[in-house]
Amino acid sequence: MQNTGKRSPATRQRLLEAAGEVFAERGYRDGTIQEICRRAGANIAAVNYHFRDKQSLYAEVFRYAHQRAAQQESGIAAGLVAEDRLRAYIRAFVGRILGEGRPAWHGILIAREIAQPSGMLDRLYEEEVRPRHEYLENLVREIAGPAVPRGRIRMCVFSIVGQCMFYRNARPVLAALYPKERMDPGRIAEHITEFSLDALREMRRAEESSNHG
Amino acid sequence: MQNTGKRSPATRQRLLEAAGEVFAERGYRDGTIQEICRRAGANIAAVNYHFRDKQSLYAEVFRYAHQRAAQQESGIAAGLVAEDRLRAYIRAFVGRILGEGRPAWHGILIAREIAQPSGMLDRLYEEEVRPRHEYLENLVREIAGPAVPRGRIRMCVFSIVGQCMFYRNARPVLAALYPKERMDPGRIAEHITEFSLDALREMRRAEESSNHG
Amino acid sequence: MQNTGKRSPATRQRLLEAAGEVFAERGYRDGTIQEICRRAGANIAAVNYHFRDKQSLYAEVFRYAHQRAAQQESGIAAGLVAEDRLRAYIRAFVGRILGEGRPAWHGILIAREIAQPSGMLDRLYEEEVRPRHEYLENLVREIAGPAVPRGRIRMCVFSIVGQCMFYRNARPVLAALYPKERMDPGRIAEHITEFSLDALREMRRAEESSNHG
Amino acid sequence: MQNTGKRSPATRQRLLEAAGEVFAERGYRDGTIQEICRRAGANIAAVNYHFRDKQSLYAEVFRYAHQRAAQQESGIAAGLVAEDRLRAYIRAFVGRILGEGRPAWHGILIAREIAQPSGMLDRLYEEEVRPRHEYLENLVREIAGPAVPRGRIRMCVFSIVGQCMFYRNARPVLAALYPKERMDPGRIAEHITEFSLDALREMRRAEESSNHG
DNA sequence: AATGAATGAGCCTTCATTCAT
DNA sequence: GATGAATGAAGGCTCATTCAT
Numbered sequence: 001m002q003n004t005g006k007r008s009p010a011t012r013q014r015l016l017e018a019a020g021e022v023f024a025e026r027g028y029r030d031g032t033i034q035e036i037c038r039r040a041g042a043n044i045a046a047v048n049y050h051f052r053d054k055q056s057l058y059a060e061v062f063r064y065a066h067q068r069a070a071q072q073e074s075g076i077a078a079g080l081v082a083e084d085r086l087r088a089y090i091r092a093f094v095g096r097i098l099g100e101g102r103p104a105w106h107g108i109l110i111a112r113e114i115a116q117p118s119g120m121l122d123r124l125y126e127e128e129v130r131p132r133h134e135y136l137e138n139l140v141r142e143i144a145g146p147a148v149p150r151g152r153i154r155m156c157v158f159s160i161v162g163q164c165m166f167y168r169n170a171r172p173v174l175a176a177l178y179p180k181e182r183m184d185p186g187r188i189a190e191h192i193t194e195f196s197l198d199a200l201r202e203m204r205r206a207e208e209s210s211n212h213g
Numbered sequence: 214m215q216n217t218g219k220r221s222p223a224t225r226q227r228l229l230e231a232a233g234e235v236f237a238e239r240g241y242r243d244g245t246i247q248e249i250c251r252r253a254g255a256n257i258a259a260v261n262y263h264f265r266d267k268q269s270l271y272a273e274v275f276r277y278a279h280q281r282a283a284q285q286e287s288g289i290a291a292g293l294v295a296e297d298r299l300r301a302y303i304r305a306f307v308g309r310i311l312g313e314g315r316p317a318w319h320g321i322l323i324a325r326e327i328a329q330p331s332g333m334l335d336r337l338y339e340e341e342v343r344p345r346h347e348y349l350e351n352l353v354r355e356i357a358g359p360a361v362p363r364g365r366i367r368m369c370v371f372s373i374v375g376q377c378m379f380y381r382n383a384r385p386v387l388a389a390l391y392p393k394e395r396m397d398p399g400r401i402a403e404h405i406t407e408f409s410l411d412a413l414r415e416m417r418r419a420e421e422s423s424n425h426g
Numbered sequence: 427m428q429n430t431g432k433r434s435p436a437t438r439q440r441l442l443e444a445a446g447e448v449f450a451e452r453g454y455r456d457g458t459i460q461e462i463c464r465r466a467g468a469n470i471a472a473v474n475y476h477f478r479d480k481q482s483l484y485a486e487v488f489r490y491a492h493q494r495a496a497q498q499e500s501g502i503a504a505g506l507v508a509e510d511r512l513r514a515y516i517r518a519f520v521g522r523i524l525g526e527g528r529p530a531w532h533g534i535l536i537a538r539e540i541a542q543p544s545g546m547l548d549r550l551y552e553e554e555v556r557p558r559h560e561y562l563e564n565l566v567r568e569i570a571g572p573a574v575p576r577g578r579i580r581m582c583v584f585s586i587v588g589q590c591m592f593y594r595n596a597r598p599v600l601a602a603l604y605p606k607e608r609m610d611p612g613r614i615a616e617h618i619t620e621f622s623l624d625a626l627r628e629m630r631r632a633e634e635s636s637n638h639g
Numbered sequence: 640m641q642n643t644g645k646r647s648p649a650t651r652q653r654l655l656e657a658a659g660e661v662f663a664e665r666g667y668r669d670g671t672i673q674e675i676c677r678r679a680g681a682n683i684a685a686v687n688y689h690f691r692d693k694q695s696l697y698a699e700v701f702r703y704a705h706q707r708a709a710q711q712e713s714g715i716a717a718g719l720v721a722e723d724r725l726r727a728y729i730r731a732f733v734g735r736i737l738g739e740g741r742p743a744w745h746g747i748l749i750a751r752e753i754a755q756p757s758g759m760l761d762r763l764y765e766e767e768v769r770p771r772h773e774y775l776e777n778l779v780r781e782i783a784g785p786a787v788p789r790g791r792i793r794m795c796v797f798s799i800v801g802q803c804m805f806y807r808n809a810r811p812v813l814a815a816l817y818p819k820e821r822m823d824p825g826r827i828a829e830h831i832t833e834f835s836l837d838a839l840r841e842m843r844r845a846e847e848s849s850n851h852g
Numbered sequence: 853a854a855t856g857a858a859t860g861a862g863c864c865t866t867c868a869t870t871c872a873t
Numbered sequence: 874g875a876t877g878a879a880t881g882a883a884g885g886c887t888c889a890t891t892c893a894t
Contacts, residue, residue, distance in 0.1 A: 027240075027242070030242050034883090034885095042858080043859050045888090046859085047886095048885080050858095053885090053886085054884095054885065054886090125389045129386055133390065156404075156408065158376070158380070159379075159404070161379065161383075162377075165382065166374065167371070167375075169324075169327055169378065170327060170371075170374075170378070172327065176338045177338060188368065191365070192372065195372050195412040196412070198411060198415035198416065203408075224874095245866085247868095255875090256875065257876085259875075260868090261868080261869060266868090267869090455668045458862085458863065459863075459865090469880050469881070470864095470880085472880085473865095474864080474866075475878075475879070551816060556816055559816065580817075584809075585802045585830070587809075588801045588806075591808065592797055592798075592804060593797070595808055596753060599764060600797075602764045603764060603768065604793075613790075617791070620842075621798050622834075672890090673888075683855085683889095684854075684892095685854075685855085687891080692890090693888095
């Protein structure tokens, strides 16, 4: 019916893209297989044929998105000083979060899963979240200095990530509160970087003066 | 069957409490009326009897929670200097977010709504979120100084709120990544306060030196 | 739509009767809930409301049929000599098997379950089959005499039950092979009784002569 | 994927064998084409390719099984006296029923069809069942004598066949009721033969005495 | 001759909602 | 005021079948 003419050898991929969109828009439960198949131009039984289950499709969507994201993220900012690497990282993070990346629904999906975990995130945590946190931990350690205790470092990472994620999670709120303002990823990233660098530098200063004094 | 004997004039309230819990745990769609009525010890038709709709019940739950929260939140920290008022505010915010407050599900519900808005938040935004943001804006303005432009001030508010909210949204992630660590609201609030104050003070310093220099 | 007018307080029972018929006619898998509800004049969701599951309904049908059968079967043939009790038993058994009893589908259902056990028969075996076999064992023992070994007695019970069940299981075959003949339960029961008594009496004679000789 | 290399001209036969097993295990409706093709190592479209239908495959399975059985069954017991021919026949029948024959699923399939006729048995009845019944009728006539009326003879055949079939149909029941006992085809056949011969001989005696007296 | 991707019908189940009591 | 039996719509899933290759 739909999709007449060619044979579309990549129904599976179209299903993944459609499922990503639908799940991002409506959530896992509200996103129906019918809608997914409709958008993919496929039969209603296509999901069950290519993936086994709605749930398996959901898991596969995450794997697919992660894979696509990994293809895009290149070695940004190799060989820069720590502060500039932090700046680059935040810029990329905020950019991706505000929908500049390719699979626009990836971030939304992750935010959803974080708000209402469905149990299929254990792998996601290890593959996506932990590497990021460890990368940031090293960066923050370099900037804040070796004297800052580990727990402090970690909370600084949380502070940075929290500032970035805020623009993802609170987007509808911000749109409602300040409807006129445009979200400029560059400006946001610049602010977060400055805000955080100020705090980290001050932390190093305080730590050093308290130790060396 | 349940609730024999008395007339239970407070069925309505028990339904609200039960609905709050259920919606917080399972979300709007996954939270079934049957479960809500079961927990409230009420008949399955009670929801449609007392409230008109599942949706109306949902809206009423928000109104109810806001009302309860308003009863609790008193005028904390009146008459302190700005930095201490910020400290007090963050402490209260983080405390409430980490489940120290009474209706434990209130914060969860809001976080859910933010992640997946169902359209009944317009009122919520105006009644709950905007006052908080405006209060914080004034605080940040006081600390950062009058020279900082408005957009900057606003983003600082976002940075503060983002740091706090992170511990709500990312709770399951953090529990998975760092299972051994305990979340201490006091320590967290202290860190966020210091981190933010460092940044704000530095901002004032930079702004003043660039203007007065 | 159906069932207008009264309120039909016994939808549950009508569902049980309808389910009994449908499962007997079509089997568990082929018997659809839709057909059951249609015959019961109930909504398609009625099965799920009154019973939880199709499977639970199926189990309940067996319980219900057993209960109805127990109400009917009275203490037939108390105080008769063994041979006449056997005659009475076979007559009742064949009569029930050939559909003279009330829930005509009960026997069919059991035959079906025996041909393709669905796992919910463990209870059935203990409650229905074992008592019958033990009753018959005692009867056969009385007739064949104490000298016949236990295994032999048991196989005689199987011979009797087998002859009776044949008219249930092979009904369609017989109807196809001998379409003109009518199945007369009385004549059948009389034949089985004579056939079996002849064999049992001969067994006693042989046993006694071989022992006492 | 499966079955690479060769051309597998015997796919059709493998499908028949697999279908026989699957239909015997699960029944017609529950036995899926997918399972059949999987076991036969064939493509999922193979059934619809080699046979037209699932139903046609089912019919073909019966024809195939009958053909195999016919190849095996030779002219047992030619030239014996009637009683010994009956003994031989019962022994062969019970042996086949208890799974000693080659296509183990053949008997199960027939038992299934008898319990739940699917309409494709008309041929089966004529080709398999009627010859057996006629053979037995002649045997019983010889043993019971010419004076016994035809209806009586026929019911004796039913008694014999019923005793044998019982061990097929009631197998799971017996396994549940008497789990320790082993089914010995030889002993069973011997019992059925003796039980029946006793009854038939007595019948001849009674008939003769009542007629000639 | 044979494949496997794709189809569409149909089933079981869930769930919010209504209605007579 | 409150109950609970009953409803109907909709979703996920299975499965036999078809079609282009």
